[in-house]
Every structure is written in structure tokens, then in C-alpha cells.
Amino acid sequence: MFHRESGYYKTSYAADMALYPLPVARWTVAAIALAMCIAPFVLHEYYVSIINLILVATVGALGLNILVGYTGQISIGHAAFMSVGAYTAANLAVRLDLPFWLTLPAGGLMAAAIGAIVGIPSLRIKGLYLAIATLAGQLIIEWTINHVPWISGGAQASIEVPRPTLFGTQLKTQFQLYWFLLFFAVLAIVGTLNLVRSRIGRAFIAIRDQDIAAEIIGINIFRYKLIAFAISSFYAGVTGVLYTYYLGIANYEQFQIVTSIDYLAMIIIGGLGSVLGSILGAIFVTLLPIVIRLGMENWGTLLFSAADINNLIPNLRLILFGGLIILFLVLEPEGLNRLWRNIRSYFRVWPFSY
Amino acid sequence: MRSFRLLLAGAAALALSTQAIAQKDIVIGLQCDRTGPTQTVGVFLCPGYHDYIALVNSKGGVGGAKIRALEIDHEYKVPAAVESYERHKKEGAVLISLYGTPQTQALTQRLTEDKIAGTSPGFGSAAAANGDRFPYIFPIAASYWSQAAGAVQFVKDRLGGNLKGKKIAYLYFDNPAGREPLPVLEALVKEEGFEMRTFAVPSPGVEMGAQVIDIAQRFKPDFVIAHLFGRSPSVSIKELKRVGYPLSKVVSFVWGASEADIIAAGGWATAEGYYGIQFAGVGSNYPVLKEITEMYTKQGKPAPKEMASTVFYNRGVLIAAIHVEAIRNAVVAKGSTNITPQDVKLGFEKIKGFTLGGLVPPLEINNVDHEGGGWVQIFQAKGGKWVKSTEWFKAYPTLLKRMLAHGG
Numbered sequence: 237m238f239h240r241e242s243g244y245y246k247t248s249y250a251a252d253m254a255l256y257p258l259p260v261a262r263w264t265v266a267a268i269a270l271a272m273c274i275a276p277f278v279l280h281e282y283y284v285s286i287i288n289l290i291l292v293a294t295v296g297a298l299g300l301n302i303l304v305g306y307t308g309q310i311s312i313g314h315a316a317f318m319s320v321g322a323y324t325a326a327n328l329a330v331r332l333d334l335p336f337w338l339t340l341p342a343g344g345l346m347a348a349a350i351g352a353i354v355g356i357p358s359l360r361i362k363g364l365y366l367a368i369a370t371l372a373g374q375l376i377i378e379w380t381i382n383h384v385p386w387i388s389g390g391a392q393a394s395i396e397v398p399r400p401t402l403f404g405t406q407l408k409t410q411f412q413l414y415w416f417l418l419f420f421a422v423l424a425i426v427g428t429l430n431l432v433r434s435r436i437g438r439a440f441i442a443i444r445d446q447d448i449a450a451e452i453i454g455i456n457i458f459r460y461k462l463i464a465f466a467i468s469s470f471y472a473g474v475t476g477v478l479y480t481y482y483l484g485i486a487n488y489e490q491f492q493i494v495t496s497i498d499y500l501a502m503i504i505i506g507g508l509g510s511v512l513g514s515i516l517g518a519i520f521v522t523l524l525p526i527v528i529r530l531g532m533e534n535w536g537t538l539l540f541s542a543a544d545i546n547n548l549i550p551n552l553r554l555i556l557f558g559g560l561i562i563l564f565l566v567l568e569p570e571g572l573n574r575l576w577r578n579i580r581s582y583f584r585v586w587p588f589s590y
Numbered sequence: 591m592r593s594f595r596l597l598l599a600g601a602a603a604l605a606l607s608t609q610a611i612a613q614k615d616i617v618i619g620l621q622c623d624r625t626g627p628t629q630t631v632g633v634f635l636c637p638g639y640h641d642y643i644a645l646v647n648s649k650g651g652v653g654g655a656k657i658r659a660l661e662i663d664h665e666y667k668v669p670a671a672v673e674s675y676e677r678h679k680k681e682g683a684v685l686i687s688l689y690g691t692p693q694t695q696a697l698t699q700r701l702t703e704d705k706i707a708g709t710s711p712g713f714g715s716a717a718a719a720n721g722d723r724f725p726y727i728f729p730i731a732a733s734y735w736s737q738a739a740g741a742v743q744f745v746k747d748r749l750g751g752n753l754k755g756k757k758i759a760y761l762y763f764d765n766p767a768g769r770e771p772l773p774v775l776e777a778l779v780k781e782e783g784f785e786m787r788t789f790a791v792p793s794p795g796v797e798m799g800a801q802v803i804d805i806a807q808r809f810k811p812d813f814v815i816a817h818l819f820g821r822s823p824s825v826s827i828k829e830l831k832r833v834g835y836p837l838s839k840v841v842s843f844v845w846g847a848s849e850a851d852i853i854a855a856g857g858w859a860t861a862e863g864y865y866g867i868q869f870a871g872v873g874s875n876y877p878v879l880k881e882i883t884e885m886y887t888k889q890g891k892p893a894p895k896e897m898a899s900t901v902f903y904n905r906g907v908l909i910a911a912i913h914v915e916a917i918r919n920a921v922v923a924k925g926s927t928n929i930t931p932q933d934v935k936l937g938f939e940k941i942k943g944f945t946l947g948g949l950v951p952p953l954e955i956n957n958v959d960h961e962g963g964g965w966v967q968i969f970q971a972k973g974g975k976w977v978k979s980t981e982w983f984k985a986y987p988t989l990l991k992r993m994l995a996h997g998g
Contacts, residue, residue: 285676289669379792382765391773392715393766394695408703410676483672484699489692489766490668494627498667526673529662543640543894547633550625550663
């Protein structure tokens with residue numbers, strides 16, 4: 237924010253394509269990394285658990301953003317792919333006693349395969365019609381898990397999974413799981429940053445902007461749309477596996493359509509087609525109810541009685557949540573990410589804005 | 591500046607005072623859903639819970655310590671439930687009042703690791719009644735297995751004490767909770783020799799015309815056992831009425847047997863005769879409810895309107911009462927109000943002969959049976975209210991015990 241951008245000359249293509257073209261950006265990333273490393277040592281377990289939830293949500297939001305934000309294909313079946321990953325990993329972990337570093341990619345790959353199949357209609361249909369097709373995917377997957385005991389592990393449709401083990405220690409506490417989740421969240425963030433500036437990522441963006449033009453310049457739309465669905469579902473599957481290990485149970489009831497809508501809300505609020513937006517959206521959607529509740533608990537008694545507050549908090553959260561989505565769509569359709577960029581570019585020339 | 595300083599001083603005083611209270615209070619972590627898919631339950635159940643706690647506090651609390659139920663609404667979402675659990679733990683909760691089946695599943699392992707007791711009345715899995723396998727989960731009310739056994743026992747009594755050759759239809763919501771009673775029902779088919787056919791209603795359960803016509807005109811059962819959630823119980827009442835199936839041959843599980851379901855189905859006149867299973871007493875004719883009304887009168891306030899929905903309100907009172915009883919046992923055993931979650935867990939396992947004037951069944955919770963016996967009571971919709979048609983009873987206990995030992 238408060239730094240000069242002039243004076244840095246790029247003398248090679250590699251320098252021009254670097255993820256962080258300015259030294260200050262590298263310092264910012266280093267500072268954030270340091271903060272994330274110190275955080276679990278100084279914060280109370282409760283706050284660590286909130287960060288853990290955000291980390292898992294970030295992976296899912298990134299996956300959905302690759303499909304919706306970068307490739308322009310709508311999907312409201314994202315949560316179903318999470319359940320595919322969750323049950324794949326749970327079955328492998330319980331039946332074959334496999335460790336997490338095998339079940340995690342396996343869950344992701346299975347979700348990617350199913351996601352690619354669900355994505356086939358995207359070749360012929362777009363927009364609302366595709367939304368309904370993916371909705372059908374969501375319902376079919378839910379139904380299948382619900383009705384096939386071989387997958388779901390019985391009438392309760394939930395499989396208890398032992399916590400992940402690393403170098404002989406079981407990761408149980410929020411502190412231990414923090415490092416486990418952080419590792420995969422960082423992997424997902426770095427992976428997405430690099431994906432969107434690769435050949436594949438540029439193809440996605442071309443398809444989003446104008447698919448006929450993309451086809452004319454030689455992009456195989458069929459292939460790239462399916463790749464987009466597969467990669468997005470891979471992320472979703474990994475999210476499901478992370479949830480399974482974090483909670484110690486795979487249960488499809490937490491991956492129903494409401495969850496898909498929540499993730500769509502995350503990327504819309506955060507910013508479609510941006511990595512930072514996915515992260516900001518995950519943070520915002522996870523934190524908003526918590527912040528509203530803390531505010532009401534501390535200051536609500538000034539205005540309302542205790543019994544009313546208990547009734548008010550959840551309803552106020554829904555009202556604010558709905559209101560904010562509308563507000564974002566009207567005022568800043570590009571979400572929190574755009575808001576952040578606006579602030580940054582304002583201060584870039586401040587105080588000499590002319 | 592001066593006003594700012596005043597504000598700061600005020601805030602500091604407030605922080606100090608809340609801290610002072612926090613040290614003395616016994617904290618209960620209360621999960622609620624007042625806005626999610628089961629909001630029709632939460633808006634009555636949670637006020638019932640708070641009112642009972644307020645009643646206990648107005649009488650001086652437990653062992654001199656006040657009880658504070660910290661409510662967190664998780665909107666029936668799992669991540670929010672995880673966050674609320676960690677918050678409750680941070681506040682020093684001695685027990686967690688879980689809400690919702692997926693939430694109970696998601697927190698089971700965490701509760702066991704942290705050694706904090708969680709209660710799951712009316713949801714979670716029936717297998718959790720086995721205290722050996724789930725040491726920190728307490729269903730404290732009849733599970734779906736006990737309800738299924740209770741329903742069959744009730745049908746048997748209605749049909750003259752013999753089910754041989756009779757036909758029973760099982761109309762259920764097509765989700766894990768809806769399918770959970772099936773093993774018990776199938777075992778009872780073998781034991782009692784009746785014929786059973788199942789009719790699944792897919793989510794969200796507002797469309798069941800085909801199933802109901804199938805029941806009324808093709809299968810023609812002697813009795814219908816219904817296990818539905820949300821809006822669907824009211825739809826089932828309406829549809830069965832429409833095709834002319836007598837509602838006095840329908841018995842519903844606990845989540846389809848509230849005042850709200852009857853009203854949504856078109857009122858008491860429509861639902862006349864419909865039976866419902868209950869794990870808490872229904873109606874306002876209990877001493878504890880009168881005490882709550884008196885407490886409000888003393889404060890110069892009218893009794894809360896939530897009390898009119900007696901099914902869910904009374905369940906809230908029942909849950910709170912059992913929690914307070916467990917805390918009381920823990921305080922008595924320890925001799926001080928400085929109790930740990932482990933003390934409360936042991937307190938739950940000592941609950942016996944606590945009936946609250948008939949609102950609570952004669953539970954007997956111990957370290958093996960966390961359900962307390964699986965007591966149910968059946969009420970009938972009659973003349974504008976729920977009328978008791980059986981006393982508290984538990985059905986087929988040996989069969990259920992055998993199934994629990996096998997873990998389902």
C-alpha cells in the first residue's frame with residue numbers, strides 16, 4: 237500500500253511472469269506466513285478452531301471459483317462432490333486402513349471423475365440450464381450415497397474415521413489439526429495461483445469470456461470444460477476429505493444443497509475469478525455469524541431483553557447475510573477482492589491523487 | 591474525551607462484572623436451531639429450556655451457584671456447530687446440549703476426546719444408547735429404535751393383543767433417520783408375525799400422494815406407523831384424510847406429533863384421532879409449568895406465548911430438567927459447585943426416579959444405558975388438544991438390548 241512501484245525493471249520473461257512481481261509483495265506474503273505460523277501458539281484453541289474451519293472452506297471455495305469464476309460454468313452441486321471425496325476416503329481409511337496421504341488424493345480423484353461425468357452436459361447447455369443439470373447431479377449423488385450401504389456404511393450413512401496419523405502421532409487437537417489443514421490449504425492456494433496463469437488457466441478464461449471465440453482460436457472446449465469440472469471437483473473432494481478427518485466422521489447430511497449455496501455465496505461475496513476473493517469469501521462467510529453473535533452478546537442487552545436476544549441473533553444473521561449479498565451484487569459485483577483492489581489503488585497515489 | 595473515558599471505565603466495569611459472574615456460574619452449552627430447516631422445533635424448544643433454567647435460578651440455583659445456558663444457534667449447519675462447541679468449551683461448559691443428527695455425529699469423536707458429555711434427545715443414532723461404546727453421548731430420551739418398538743407395541747394393544755396376519759404400513763422420510771428404525775421393525779415382523787410394507791417419502795417430503803393412495807387403496811393396512819420430519823407430517827395427515835384412511839389408525843414418531851403439525855394440516859378437526867409418540871409429557875397440566883407461569887407473574891409479565899405449543903416447549907423443559915438433575919448429582923457428589931465435565935457425566939449416570947410430576951418418564955440412566963430405558967407415551971389428537979392414551983411404557987426391552995449389544 238505504502239510503497240513505490242517505480243524503479244523495478246523486469247529484464248526477463250520469467251521476472252515478468254513471477255507470482256509476486258514486486259519485492260513488497262514478497263514481504264507481505266512472508267509476513268502473512270509468519271503470522272500464520274505464530275497464530276496457533278498465541279491464540280486460544282477456540283480461535284484456532286475458527287481458523288481451521290476457514291482453511292477447509294478456503295479449499296472448497298477455491299475449487300468452486302475455478303469452475304464458476306474462471307471458466308464461467310455454473311455449478312450448484314459442489315457439496316455433493318465433497319461427499320464423494322469424504323466417503324471415498326472414509327471407506328479406504330476404514331476398510332483398507334490406508335493413511336491420509338493416500339486417501340486424500342484418492343478422495344479428490346474420485347470426486348474429479350464423478351465431477352467430469354456431471355460436467356458432460358456443460359458442453360451443450362449453459363447458464364440456468366446447466367445449473368439445473370448440476371442440481372440433478374447433487375440429488376443423484378445424495379440419493380446414491382443414501383441408498384447404497386456399501387458406500388454409506390449402513391442405515392445411518394455415516395462412517396467413523398480414525399484421525400490422521402503423521403510420524404506415529406495422531407493429529408487430534410485443534411492445534412495439531414491446524415498444521416494439517418494449513419498445509420493443504422496453502423497447497424490449494426499456490427496450486428490455484430499457478431493454475432490460472434498456466435495454459436489451462438488461460439484456456440478457462442477464454443472459454444468464460446467468449447466460448448465461440450475460444451473455439452475459433454483453437455481451444456478444445458469439450459476437453460477444457462471437462463478439465464475445469466474435474467479440477468473443481470478435485471478440490472471439492474479434498475475439502476470433503478479434510479472435513480472427514482477434521483470431524484472424525486463422514487456424513488453426507490452436512491453436504492446437502494444448502495452447503496452448495498453457501499459456497500456459491502462465498503465466491504460471490506469474495507469475488508468471482510480471483511484467488512484472493514475465494515479466501516476473503518471463506519473468511520467472511522465463516523466469520524460473519526460469529527461476529528454478529530459476539531456483538532449482540534456484548535451490546536445487545538442495552539436494547540433488548542435476554543430472551544429476545546436469543547431469538548434475534550439468528551434472525552439478524554439471516555437478514556444481514558441476505559442483505560449483504562444483495563448489496564454486493566448491486567454495489568460491487570466483483571466482491572471483496574475488488575473492494576480491496578479499490579482501496580489499494582486509492583492509496584497507491586494518495587495523497588497526490590491528481 | 592471525558593465521555594470516552596467514562597465509556598471506557600464502564601466497559602471495564604462490565605467486563606469485570608461478567609468475569610466475576612463467569613467464575614461462579616455453572617455453564618451449559620446449548621445448541622439451537624431457530625432459523626434452519628428445523629426452526630419450527632427450535633423456536634419453542636429453546637425458550638422452554640431457558641425458562642426452566644430461569645426457574646431453577648430463581649430458586650437459588652444448584653448448590654448456591656447460578657446456571658447459565660449459553661445458547662448458540664447453528665442453523666442446522668455442521669461447521670457452525672463445530673464452532674459453537676469450541677466456544678462452549680472456551681466458556682467452560684460442563685455439558686453440551688447437542689441439536690441435530692449430523693451435528694451430533696460430527697461432534698461425537700470430539701466430545702469423547704475432550705471427555706465432555708453431550709445429550710442428543712430425539713436425534714443422533716440409536717446405537718448411542720450403548721454407554722460402553724459411546725461413553726460421552728447421552729440420548730436421554732427414547733431413540734428411534736425404542737419409538738419403533740413402542741409403536742408396534744401400541745398397535746398390538748390396539749388390534750387386540752395379537753399381530754399375527756395383520757398388516758402394518760411404515761411411512762417414512764427417506765433419510766438416514768427415517769431408515770434407522772427398519773432393523774427393529776424387521777426383527778419385530780419375525781417375532782410378531784405381521785406383514786409390513788415400507789413407503790419412502792423423498793426429501794423434502796411435501797409430495798406423498800402416490801404413497802398414500804398406495805397405502806389406503808392397495809395395501810389397506812390395519813395400522814400406519816409414520817416417521818416424518820418438518821412439513822411432511824402435516825402433509826401426511828392431510829393426504830391420508832383426503833383418501834379416506836382413518837387417522838385413528840395412524841401413529842406418528844416424535845417429530846410428527848406436535849401442535850404445529852396439526853395446525854399445519856388444517857386444524858384439530860381435520861386431525862381428530864391421530865396418534866403421536868412422545869418422549870416428554872404433553873399439555874400444560876404439570877406442576878413445573880405452573881411454577882414457570884407463576885415466576886413470570888411475579889415479574890409482572892404474562893406467560894410466554896411459546897408455552898402454548900406444549901409438545902416442543904415441554905421437551906425443552908425436559909431436556910433442561912435432566913441437565914440440571916445431572917449437575918445437581920455432580921454437585922452433591924463433589925460437595926462443591928466447582929464441578930468438571932467428568933463429574934457431570936457421572937451425574938447423568940446416576941439419574942433415577944426423577945419424574946418432574948409426570949413430565950419426565952421414570953428414566954434410569956446408568957453407565958451402560960445412556961437412553962434411560964427408552965420410555966414413550968402415546969397421545970391422541972382429540973377435541974382440540976393432545977389427550978393421553980397410554981401411560982409411560984417401554985416396549986420389547988430384551989430385543990432392543992440384544993440389538994444394542996450388537997451395535998445395530
